[in-house]
Structures are given as C-alpha cells and as structure tokens.
Amino acid sequence: MAPRTLIIGTPESADLLSRQVAMVADPPELIGVVLVDGDPGIKSINGLSVLGPIEAIGAVCSAAGVAQGIVSLPAAYRDQWRSISTELRRSGVIERFVTPMDELLNSAPAVGEQASVQLSNTKIDLGKLVGRQAHSIDRDLVGENVTDQCVLVTGAGGSIGSELVKQIASFGPRRIVLMERAENALFGVDRWLKEIHPEIERVAILHDVVDASTTLSHLERWGPEVVLHAAAHKHVPLMEDHPSHAVTNNVFGTKSIADACVATGVDRFVLISSDKAVNPVNVMGATKRIAEMYTQSLAAQVESIPGSDTKLSMVRFGNVLGSACSVLEIWADQISAGRPITVTDERMTRYFMTIPEAATLVLQAGSMSGFDTFGGGEVFVLDMGEPINIFTLAQRFVRACGYSPVIGEPAGGVGPAEVPIILTGSRPGEKLHEQLSYDAEELTKTAHPGIARFNEDLDLASGSNPRDRVDDPDDGCQIHKRGVCGVSDAAGLVELREPIEEDFEIIFAMTQDPIANEMSKVYPRSREEFRARWDFREENPDGLVRTILLDGETVGRVSCFDAEGETNVGFMICRAHWGKGVMSTALRLFLETIDQRPLLARAAKSNIGSCRVLEKCGFKKIEECVCEIEIDLDDTQLQKETVVGLPDAAVRESLERVRSAMGNSGYPMPRGRTLINLAPAHVRKEGPAYDLPIAVGVLIAQGVIQQRVPAGVGGVGVGSNWSGGVGESSEELFGLDPRSVLIAGELALDGRVRPIRGVIAMTSLAKSLGLDAVIVPDANAPEAAVVDGVRVFGVSSLAQVVGLFNGGLELEPTPAVDVASMLESSRASVDFGEIKGQESVKRALVIAAAGQHNIVMLGPAGTGKTMMAKALPGILPPLTPEEAIEVTRIYSSAGELEAGRGLISSRPVRTPHHTASSPAIVGGGIVPRAGEISLAHHGVLFLDELPEFPRRVLETMRQPLEDRVVTIARAHGSVKFPASFMLVAAMNPTPRGDVAPGEVGQQEMDRYLSRISGPLMDRIDLHVEAPAVPWKELSGKATGSTTAQMAEQVLGARLMMRSRQGATVNSVLRGRELDEMMSLSESAQILLEQAMTQLGLSARGYDKVRRVARTIADVSGSNQVLPEHIGEAVQYRLLDRRV
Incomplete structure (x- = not known):
C-alpha cells in the first residue's frame, strides 16, 4: 500500500518534486502540497491541491492521515527546517528532506580521507536503501492507549527507546517517564523532550531495571498506564564474551519490569524482542527467547492474580537501520576514516526496517494486545519484507555515499572515489539467515497489514514443547553451540546437550541462596569462580551422582555441590545447543529457582486484617468504595516513608504534605520506617483525600491519638472503620464509636484541612453501611449534612482533629440540612x-x-x-x-x-x-x-x-x-x-x-x-x-x-x-407500562396507523408519538388520549422525511 505523502516546499520546488516523484517506479500517494512563502492565490500545483500554509502542517497531517512528508526547500530556507521537522514528528509523520540543489552544487565532493559520512544526511534515504515503504498507523487506536496517559519507556536513550519517546510525545500523553541507565543518553532524550514538547510532564530516571525493588518503587510512584520495555543488550558478538551480563540485563531486567507492571496494575506492557530469539544460536538470542517465554508465562497468570488485568505482549522484529551500533553506522565510520568497509559473509541476509517505522509499529502492536485473550500474551511479528543480502546492501550504501564499491583490496590500491569491501568471515554467534518465527508458530493476520501475531501455548510443567528446526552447524557460519542446564530438585537432575568435559564452560548460574546470589551479582564471572562455589565432576564418592538425560538418552553424569556438600544450584546456562525444547526447560527451571509459582499465594497474603468493600468497587467517582489505611512503624530501620496499595501520584505526594502538616502542627513524623498500606490493594487510590486519614493513622500508631490498638500499628479509613482490621477497641472517644467513623480531607503544609471532592458520596456510603459519623473538611460539612442519619463533623485543622479524639475539643455536629426547604424553581435570564x-x-x-x-x-x-x-x-x-x-x-x-x-x-x-x-x-x-x-x-x-x-x-x-x-x-x-x-x-x-x-x-x-x-x-x-x-x-x-x-x-x-404513574415522566414509559397509560379511541387508533404508514415511522418513532400524545393530553387536562392529541404529536415529527 502506497503511503499517503505530503509535499512541503516553495511553489517552484514543490512543482519540480511532484514531477520527479511521479516518474519513480512505485510512486507514493500524493495527497497535496503545503506551501512555504507561496502566493495565497495558488490553489494547485501540478494537479495537487494546495492544502494550506506552513502553519497548517499539523492540521493537514491529522485530517488527511499523512504517513510521510517530503520537504524540498532551497538552502536559504534552512532555518525553517527545524519547525517543519517538529510539526511532522508531533503528527507522527515520517520526515524526508531533499538536499537543496544550490547547497549540493556548492559543497565539496564527498571523497578523500577527510570526508565525513552522516546517516542523517538527507542524501541517504534509509528506507529507499533497503526498498521499504513505511506502514501507516491507526492513530485513533494508539491515541486511545497513549493520549492523556502516563507512559514509561525503559532504555529511553537508545535508538528504539528514544524514537518511541518522540512518537509517543506526538499523541499528547499526560506524562512520559524516561528510564535509562546511561546518563548521556538519558540527558539527550530528556533535553529533546523538554525543548520540543515543554507542555508534556517528563520524568527522567537514571536507573537499571535489573534492580527489582527500586523498579517497583518507581512504578508505584509514577503510576504509568503503559510501559514499553526497550532496555536490553543487543550486540551479538559482545554478548558472546559477556554472557552473564546478557542474562542479567535481558532476562532479569525483563522479569523485574514485567513483575512490577503486574504488581502496580499497569494497563499495557510491551516487550521489544528480536528475530534472534527464534532458534537462537547465540547468548543474546537465547536470553531474548527466555524473556519472551517469561513474559508469556506471566501473561497466562494474570487472570489468576487478584486485582491484576495487565495486558502483556511482545513485538518481534529484525535489524533497524541507523541505530547506534548498526552495520550502517559502522560502515559510515569506516568510510569517513578512509578504511575499507567489512562484511562477514557474502551469503548473509538480514531483515531491515527504519527506526521510525519500527517504533510506529511497536506502538500499533502494543495497542492491539488483549483483544482476544485476558492478559494478552501475544507475540506480534512485524512485516520486515524480504531479507536483504548484506553484501548487496554494502554496495548500495557505498554508492549512496557518492563512492564506487570495489570488491577486495586491489594490489594497485583504490582511487579517491572508491571504497573497498572486504569479507572477514562470520563472527561467534552469527547465523547466515535469521527467522521471524518458528516453523511451528502459526502466524495470523491482524487488522494492520504490517503486523502478524501468534499465541504460544507453553507447557512449563514438562518442558515438552516440540523442538523445531535448528540451523545446520555446517551451513558456512561459525556457530557456537549453546545449551541450558538446571537443577529442578534437591537431587540435582540436570539436562544437557552433550557430556560434560573438563573445559566445559558454565556461562551463567544462579543458586537457591538469595544472599549468595546478591554477593556474587547472581552469576560467576569465570569457570574458576564457578568451580570455587560448586563441585562439578562426573564421579563422586558419596554416590550423589545424577545421570544427565536428554530425550531419554544418557549423555553424561554430574553432581552439584556447594562448599558444605549441599546441592543448591538453581539455574544454569552452558555451552551446548539452544533447541526450543531445551529453552522451555530453561524457563521452567528459571521459574522454579526464582520461586515464581508461589506468586499467587503471596498476592493473597498481601492484605493485613479485614476490610469491608462494596461489591461494586473500582473506578467509582459517584459511589465511593471502602478503603482501609494501615500504618506500620519500625524504628529499627532507616528513616523512610512508603505508601503501597496502588496509589496515584497525588496519594504518593501526600507523604510530603503529611510530613510538613504534622511537623508544623507540633507532631513530628516518627523515626525509622513508616509503611502505609491502602487496602484493598487492587483498587487504584486517587486524589488528596487520603492526607488527613494517613496523618491520623500515624498519630494513632505513635500514641498521640489515644486508641487501644496493637503496639506500633494504627489504622484509619477513607470509607473504612477506625480499627483498620488490625485491632479492636471498646473505648468510645467523645461519643464516637471508633469502628464507625469515616474520615477524609486534604492537608495544607501548615496543618489546615482543605476541601475535597465527592464528600456527599462518602456520606451516603457511611449511611448505607450503618456507620455513625464522618469527619470531613469544614468547607465540605454543608454538603455532607445533606445526607440525613449520619453525624457530620467539619474540621479546619489537624490539631482540631487530635483535640476531637483526645477529648480536648468539644465539636458539635453540623446541623442536618432540610433539603425540601432549599429547593427552588430554576431561574431563567429571559421570560x-x-x-x-x-x-x-x-x-x-x-x-x-x-x-x-x-x-x-x-x-x-x-x-x-x-x-x-x-x-x-x-x-x-x-x-x-x-x-x-x-x-x-x-x-x-x-x-x-x-x-x-x-x-x-x-x-x-x-x-x-x-x-x-x-x-x-x-x-x-x-x-x-x-x-x-x-x-x-x-x-x-x-x-x-x-x-x-x-x-x-x-x-x-x-x-x-x-x-x-x-x-x-x-x-x-x-x-x-x-x-x-x-x-x-x-x-x-x-x-x-x-x-x-x-x-x-x-x-x-x-x-x-x-x-x-x-x-x-x-x-x-x-x-x-x-x-x-x-x-x-x-x-x-x-x-x-x-x-x-x-x-x-x-x-x-x-x-x-x-397521580397516575408516580415519579415516572412520560418520556421514559416503555412497553407494557406505556400500553397501560395509553387509552386510545378507535378514531385515534386509525389516525396513528395512517401516520405510521405515510411518515414511515420506525417502531421507536411509533412509541415516541404515543408518549408525546400522552403528554399533550396531560397538558390539556385529559385522562384519555384523543385524536387531536395524536394529530398534534404527529406534527412534531417534522424531520422524519428530511434526515
């Protein structure tokens, strides 16, 4: 499908460009022209409509569904390029700039050792270089999941991550959270976002996602709805030399961020994967495959995890052009330095697409997750087109840079405009040809032509997934075999591809001892370090030797011991083979080692005590749900206040307000750790109404507010009982039953209590639950007093609340409001x-x-x-x-x-x-x-x-x-x-x-x-x-x-x-009720039948006429509907024949 294309330029350059585009073999669909400094009277150029001036770029792109914009301007207009580029990017449109002819003719030729090749040079069209046409995007679908949302991107400073940030910004998110561990990269993308989109709230976090506890804290604090996980090690040869880093970052990093997303109720999680995860023959591919499988296994559990409905998906694609370590960047550096460019094998092929298109399709695919299955779990495969021969691509690239390619290094040397291409041989871990899916994976089409998908059924209990085709090791590549082994029980059963040899290399291992794992960074740095921790040999005098089996065949024997002779190896990856069945075994052992299966049991134990929750709790803004607040103080730990239980940003910020309000009111925060739990944990907590109950809970835990609860623990509630489910008290404080009080309010920094929203709903809830009283901000007291049967105490400060409960302040309830006496007719500005x-x-x-x-x-x-x-x-x-x-x-x-x-x-x-x-x-x-x-x-x-x-x-x-x-x-x-x-x-x-x-x-x-x-x-x-x-x-x-x-x-x-039908008005009468209220004479029935026939009224229109006729009779004071009432009602169907 030809992309819808907008031309941007002066009248002369736009005319020339449109003619040139029309002459290409597969021209894009030109939808019109936006003029720069053009005569307002020009309506068309070369048959293309002029859609407006340069200021209208954003509106035109949005209205016309533009996929790409081609900019052709003389060099004198270069100062406008940035504003045009900004508008195109904000609209999610791929930008293409044509080098100005006057600049091209006046520039020095791109030859000689001092020449510099930049991929950003507008001469090199990366999409054209590999023969790709960009896919369009369903902006409505993506906008539904991104606009006004908080979006978090890991690896935000990388090639894909930074492009995702730029495209997400064009959809108007509420907040973008940038998570990156490389400070320079983080600084760059944060600065871009600040300068180009100052209207968007941005949060830059210098953080490594492998740190699971801190990752969880960041997600709890910023509350993203969408998380795109782009952080990963991707360089194949480098990861062959540092396999433990690949496992740590790609496997544990994915587990860390995915677990945090499910725990905090993130709506969508998208793992960016690679084609190297299919039939992997290298460390990077194997770790990406395990990351995929872990994400799928987690998605399968989502439905069983209380309060979780995160949709997890994966997007798999091949290489991207122009990334930081891509082959094009390497070639550009080599040409700039005057060196030959290198290709490993002339038969090698790879899939390619541009970075903007890849990011676009990632957003599209992520928005399509969860349509058919709860929790998602889909693997989306991008349409990469046909694989590109690397050797042919190298020759195209040389020509695109203005040189002539030469195969090999001629004995007589090369000319100043020639670049030699040298074959170096395959590197460790490289395949000749990549795959986008396993042979057994049945790809299905989606609504988007550039995306296919499949859902894989993982049998983790047995690891018996069928092993698909594995690349022939004799296909010309220097392939290093890989494998997985692991200990699945105390007996030490290990699965390997081949017998253990003396020089057998363990590249990753994790024990079942978390302290040892932490001290050793969960992986041994060398075989010597591994042998120092585990005794690994074929014979053992104690007889604790286990045969190594694969598909029922003996392939060796092994025993695994620590220094004390105890078996405690948990999960290992070794040099063998990455078959799909072995990968399933790897994931199963990995899950067992990290104790993933008890996840549901741990989630079920997360709430302390009991709480009463309305059956229809959830997003309730008109009917509030019960929320219980629990406070736990621990003075043996460092000073830290933490709030958990799915709080939003306003609730997390309440800790700062509470600390200042308490301190300025004479009640300092306690020393040590203060843990604040908001239950139930699966309901998102929003708004500042939790300030006052949190402060009161802390004061109860400190003993400032006298209440008999277990030592160090206090509980209050927003729509909950005072005892918080953690203790009971028979003591009544100033006539209030502590188990029957609701409290809510926002705190100012000086301790004043500010008004909040939804107080009348909270008071109605208290009444429906049979509670005795509510404590609300003084400004909200008249609103709460509208509900009869509940005592309302309006307070203006935190100190007043303390005095109220400790008996130092007598506060009369706000008088109940006589609703009937306040009602009045509506006033109109016109009579x-x-x-x-x-x-x-x-x-x-x-x-x-x-x-x-x-x-x-x-x-x-x-x-x-x-x-x-x-x-x-x-x-x-x-x-x-x-x-x-x-x-x-x-x-x-x-x-x-x-x-x-x-x-x-x-x-x-x-x-x-x-x-x-x-x-x-x-x-x-x-x-x-x-x-x-x-x-x-x-x-x-x-x-x-x-x-x-x-x-x-x-x-x-x-x-x-x-x-x-x-x-x-x-x-x-x-x-x-x-x-x-x-x-x-x-x-x-x-x-x-x-x-x-x-x-x-x-x-x-x-x-x-x-x-x-x-x-x-x-x-x-x-x-x-x-x-x-x-x-x-x-x-x-x-x-x-x-x-x-x-x-x-x-x-x-x-x-x-x-008098006839109670409070029901005529417009809502339905069915039998309407029939009973209608009393039609025979002549009225005939008239109504004629109206139905002549006007062609629908069944709904028929009922409308009857209801209106019933009202006309009421206005006329008639109990029976007469023919004239029917006739007048029919006259009010004026537009039935016009619309």
Whole structure:
C-alpha cells in the first residue's frame, strides 16, 4: 500500500518534486502540497491541491492521515527546517528532506580521507536503501492507549527507546517517564523532550531495571498506564564474551519490569524482542527467547492474580537501520576514516526496517494486545519484507555515499572515489539467515497489514514443547553451540546437550541462596569462580551422582555441590545447543529457582486484617468504595516513608504534605520506617483525600491519638472503620464509636484541612453501611449534612482533629440540612413573555418540559431559538429532594460543586460548545469522569447549532438518550453515570442560516441536515419549526405566553402524571407500562396507523408519538388520549422525511 505523502516546499520546488516523484517506479500517494512563502492565490500545483500554509502542517497531517512528508526547500530556507521537522514528528509523520540543489552544487565532493559520512544526511534515504515503504498507523487506536496517559519507556536513550519517546510525545500523553541507565543518553532524550514538547510532564530516571525493588518503587510512584520495555543488550558478538551480563540485563531486567507492571496494575506492557530469539544460536538470542517465554508465562497468570488485568505482549522484529551500533553506522565510520568497509559473509541476509517505522509499529502492536485473550500474551511479528543480502546492501550504501564499491583490496590500491569491501568471515554467534518465527508458530493476520501475531501455548510443567528446526552447524557460519542446564530438585537432575568435559564452560548460574546470589551479582564471572562455589565432576564418592538425560538418552553424569556438600544450584546456562525444547526447560527451571509459582499465594497474603468493600468497587467517582489505611512503624530501620496499595501520584505526594502538616502542627513524623498500606490493594487510590486519614493513622500508631490498638500499628479509613482490621477497641472517644467513623480531607503544609471532592458520596456510603459519623473538611460539612442519619463533623485543622479524639475539643455536629426547604424553581435570564411570536414553538416547549421530552428547533438564524432555550429553565418544575441529592453527588464527584454550596437546589442547565469532544460530552478520561450529559442529569442539555457538532460526538449520545445512563469502560473496570436529561437542540436549515429559493436551496438544506443521522433524530421526540417572525408581530407589543403561564401548564401536567404513574415522566414509559397509560379511541387508533404508514415511522418513532400524545393530553387536562392529541404529536415529527 502506497503511503499517503505530503509535499512541503516553495511553489517552484514543490512543482519540480511532484514531477520527479511521479516518474519513480512505485510512486507514493500524493495527497497535496503545503506551501512555504507561496502566493495565497495558488490553489494547485501540478494537479495537487494546495492544502494550506506552513502553519497548517499539523492540521493537514491529522485530517488527511499523512504517513510521510517530503520537504524540498532551497538552502536559504534552512532555518525553517527545524519547525517543519517538529510539526511532522508531533503528527507522527515520517520526515524526508531533499538536499537543496544550490547547497549540493556548492559543497565539496564527498571523497578523500577527510570526508565525513552522516546517516542523517538527507542524501541517504534509509528506507529507499533497503526498498521499504513505511506502514501507516491507526492513530485513533494508539491515541486511545497513549493520549492523556502516563507512559514509561525503559532504555529511553537508545535508538528504539528514544524514537518511541518522540512518537509517543506526538499523541499528547499526560506524562512520559524516561528510564535509562546511561546518563548521556538519558540527558539527550530528556533535553529533546523538554525543548520540543515543554507542555508534556517528563520524568527522567537514571536507573537499571535489573534492580527489582527500586523498579517497583518507581512504578508505584509514577503510576504509568503503559510501559514499553526497550532496555536490553543487543550486540551479538559482545554478548558472546559477556554472557552473564546478557542474562542479567535481558532476562532479569525483563522479569523485574514485567513483575512490577503486574504488581502496580499497569494497563499495557510491551516487550521489544528480536528475530534472534527464534532458534537462537547465540547468548543474546537465547536470553531474548527466555524473556519472551517469561513474559508469556506471566501473561497466562494474570487472570489468576487478584486485582491484576495487565495486558502483556511482545513485538518481534529484525535489524533497524541507523541505530547506534548498526552495520550502517559502522560502515559510515569506516568510510569517513578512509578504511575499507567489512562484511562477514557474502551469503548473509538480514531483515531491515527504519527506526521510525519500527517504533510506529511497536506502538500499533502494543495497542492491539488483549483483544482476544485476558492478559494478552501475544507475540506480534512485524512485516520486515524480504531479507536483504548484506553484501548487496554494502554496495548500495557505498554508492549512496557518492563512492564506487570495489570488491577486495586491489594490489594497485583504490582511487579517491572508491571504497573497498572486504569479507572477514562470520563472527561467534552469527547465523547466515535469521527467522521471524518458528516453523511451528502459526502466524495470523491482524487488522494492520504490517503486523502478524501468534499465541504460544507453553507447557512449563514438562518442558515438552516440540523442538523445531535448528540451523545446520555446517551451513558456512561459525556457530557456537549453546545449551541450558538446571537443577529442578534437591537431587540435582540436570539436562544437557552433550557430556560434560573438563573445559566445559558454565556461562551463567544462579543458586537457591538469595544472599549468595546478591554477593556474587547472581552469576560467576569465570569457570574458576564457578568451580570455587560448586563441585562439578562426573564421579563422586558419596554416590550423589545424577545421570544427565536428554530425550531419554544418557549423555553424561554430574553432581552439584556447594562448599558444605549441599546441592543448591538453581539455574544454569552452558555451552551446548539452544533447541526450543531445551529453552522451555530453561524457563521452567528459571521459574522454579526464582520461586515464581508461589506468586499467587503471596498476592493473597498481601492484605493485613479485614476490610469491608462494596461489591461494586473500582473506578467509582459517584459511589465511593471502602478503603482501609494501615500504618506500620519500625524504628529499627532507616528513616523512610512508603505508601503501597496502588496509589496515584497525588496519594504518593501526600507523604510530603503529611510530613510538613504534622511537623508544623507540633507532631513530628516518627523515626525509622513508616509503611502505609491502602487496602484493598487492587483498587487504584486517587486524589488528596487520603492526607488527613494517613496523618491520623500515624498519630494513632505513635500514641498521640489515644486508641487501644496493637503496639506500633494504627489504622484509619477513607470509607473504612477506625480499627483498620488490625485491632479492636471498646473505648468510645467523645461519643464516637471508633469502628464507625469515616474520615477524609486534604492537608495544607501548615496543618489546615482543605476541601475535597465527592464528600456527599462518602456520606451516603457511611449511611448505607450503618456507620455513625464522618469527619470531613469544614468547607465540605454543608454538603455532607445533606445526607440525613449520619453525624457530620467539619474540621479546619489537624490539631482540631487530635483535640476531637483526645477529648480536648468539644465539636458539635453540623446541623442536618432540610433539603425540601432549599429547593427552588430554576431561574431563567429571559421570560417567554419578552419573545414575540413563535407561539407554536412555545407550545412545543411546554409539552417537552412537561414530559421531559427531547426537542429540536429548526429555523432560520435570528428567529429566537436560542432565546427560547434560555427561557426554558424558568418553566421546569422544581427538583424533588431525591433528585437534588443525586445531582449534587454528581457535581461533587466531578469537582463542579461551588465552594460552600451544600446542595444543587435547581435543575442544572448545561450548554457545551460545538467544539466539545466525545469525552467532554458523554464522559471519559483515564479515570472516568462525568460528562456534560451526566452534569445535565434531571436538567437540560442545550446543544446550539446541532449539525456543527462532530458526527462522532453526536453518535455517542444515541445510547444515553435511550437508556438514560452512560457506561464508561476502561481496562481496569467500568462505571455507570446517570444521564436522565432533557435534550434541547437548535439548528439552522443551512450553514449560512437561511434557505435559498428553488431546488438549489432544498439540496443545500438536505446536505446540511444529513450531518445528523436518522437513528439520532429518531431519538428526539419533538421536531419543531421556528419560522421567521412576521413584521407585524415583530414591530408590535409582545402579547404571547409568559413564563409564569407556561410553568403553570407544566406543573399541572406533572401533577397528572404523578397521580397516575408516580415519579415516572412520560418520556421514559416503555412497553407494557406505556400500553397501560395509553387509552386510545378507535378514531385515534386509525389516525396513528395512517401516520405510521405515510411518515414511515420506525417502531421507536411509533412509541415516541404515543408518549408525546400522552403528554399533550396531560397538558390539556385529559385522562384519555384523543385524536387531536395524536394529530398534534404527529406534527412534531417534522424531520422524519428530511434526515
């Protein structure tokens, strides 16, 4: 598939470039031109549309799905290259720069010993060098997993890692965490991110992922949702000489970061693997294979680990062009130094792709994990195209640098424009030809043409996976055989490929003694060091000799002992052969050695004590879940405060606020280690509401707040009992049962207690659990007091809380709020009496307000549609007490409740702009938040200029309009927000506001109305035309219906509904309930049948007409639905024939 390509340049250079591109064999798909310093009147160049000026690059790339941009500018415009490059990278577009002709002609020829070859030189198109065309990316899918997320990249300073960072930044993540152990590389990528994307929060961590405990701490602190693991040793010959480093970094590094991801609830983990992991014949490939298999085994356990739903996947691909140690970099250095370039074997082939394309497909593949299987576990294989012959590639590269290749070193020497190519022979660990998958692996296609996948079924219990084809050792390569051995039990059974010889080399070994492992860095540095730790021989006088078996055949005997004669070898890799079956055995022994199988048991023991949790806990912003806080003090350890239990950044930062607040209030933090556990551990803890209970818990553990709990342990809760499940107390503190108190609040550094969100939900939870009281910030006390049956104590400082519990302060509960007395009718800025004309529309608005029906007003600009929408709240009936509390809970949880306001006392009215996004309208975000439709619950949602809203946004409202609830699903769970609102929409018939006469005007109106889908319009009960007001009415006095008159009609209709069907309004009547409420005469039935036939109403439209007719009858004071009520209801289906 030809990539969609944008040309960027001056009119002259763009014209020349477009003609040249059209002449290539397989031209890309040119979609248009962006001009630099062009005449605004130029509309096209060489048949390509001019899509805008240079400032529009980002918008054009996003709207047109551009895959690559080709920039052709004279040298005089070089100062603009950086800004163009930045815009292309932000848009996730591959950038290609054409060297300016004037610069090329004026430059010195690239010959001689002083010449320098740079791969960044625009002359060398790496993609063209290997004949690749870049794949495009599904930006919507990747954006769903990256935009507004925290993304962590290990190996962030490497070739792939740094490119991943650059492409991730173009999707607008909330935070990028850069994890790298090379300080210069980390500095470089951090500086780039700071300069190019200052708007993105960045965290640079100088860290080695092999350090498991610190890795876990970093993930707990920064809470990434996506982790891309690019850190690894990849240089094959170097790892042959340092195998233990390859095992430590590639195997244990992967285990460390993958375990931490599962433990902290990361949404997606992506391991970047290599084609050398397939039928490995070198240390690097073997370690990458074990890393793959460990990741797969961990993915298989995710479903069984409480609270974990991490999706783990692997992305396997071949070599990348232009990486730090790639063959092209080596050749470039050799040419620059005037030396011959080297090729190991003229038959050798490799798979290649560019770094930007590899990073793009890694992001794409990582976003596709977990579609079919819980926990993921997929191995994604990138389409690398056909393998490239290295010898042929060397010749192409020499020519691309402006030289002529010469095979070998001629006796007479070479000319100044010639570069010799020398064959050096294969190096240790090299194959002639790489594979992207095992023969037995059945690759399946995915939705992306550049990515295939498979799920491997690992039989770790027996290690009996079929061993696939292994490269013939006599195929011309200098292959070093490899193998795996290990001790799977105390008896010391070891599996090897060949008998042990005197010079047999153990390249990695790990004991079952963690202290010994730590002291020796978990690997012996030499055979001598290994022999010093284990006795390894064929004969043993004690008889503890075990036969070495492979496939039932004896291949040698071995015994493994430590200095005391105890067998304690855990996991070893030795010089033998890397068959697939042996690799399975290696992983099985590795898992046994590191005690991976008890993982589930350890997870089950992670919670101390008991806690009561609501059945529907998870992402709850409207209904909070029970959370228990446990404090453990240990003064025998160094000073350190740690919070665990899946906290977010705000909760982790609470330690600093708590320390300062306690110190400034006269209560210093305790010495030694302070461990704070937030249970249940599988629920993510968010926001600053945990500050106050953490401080109180520490004070209880210190004994500052008197409560009888086990020594050194204190527990409090946000939605939990005071005893924390770790101790019980019969003592009552100032009339409060310590097991029946909820507490929440944010602390200022001076000890003041600041208001928080969601207090009314917390108080409702306390009431539902039968708890006695809540302690909340003083500013939130009026809000909490709305819920009756629970005592509310508002506090303004930490010292006040201490006095409250120790008896030094008498604090009266906040008086309960009489909700009914606070309710009031909605106030409108406009009275209907001020609006001239439009009596038919006013009538329709009365009907809509009475039955809570959705309504759309259609008419030319300036006919009063918006004014009538603004006047509508004045005729709505007051909220009921139950409705007021429910609306207040939504606003409180969303942070929309005004400070000091305890209750939403009138129906809400929301008026979002037509540029609002889908999450803004229906709700969304990493942690689901209520959208406009939920904020309009029991109120009005007014959408002005309805067709101007993006169709995708409008379509997301279809289900909430029908079900009166919206479900936001995320990887960690889902949440339902109420959305029983009345939709009021206004629209012009055409974009210009009126309708031109004749057929042209009708076509224009039809096109404009087609922006709204039929199913959406079908869900709107009343379609009303608001025609232009005649001059006579416009120039006279306003004599129409007033707000007071219309409100009286609405209230009368609501009273009829209440007497007949309770609190249910007509717009939500369904099925049998609707049939029971309809009492149709025979003539009304006939009229309704005719309307169905002539208008072609759907079954939904049929029910809409009946509901509206029922409301019209209520407004008219009629218990029976008459023919005239049906007729009027049918008239309100104005757009059924137009959309």
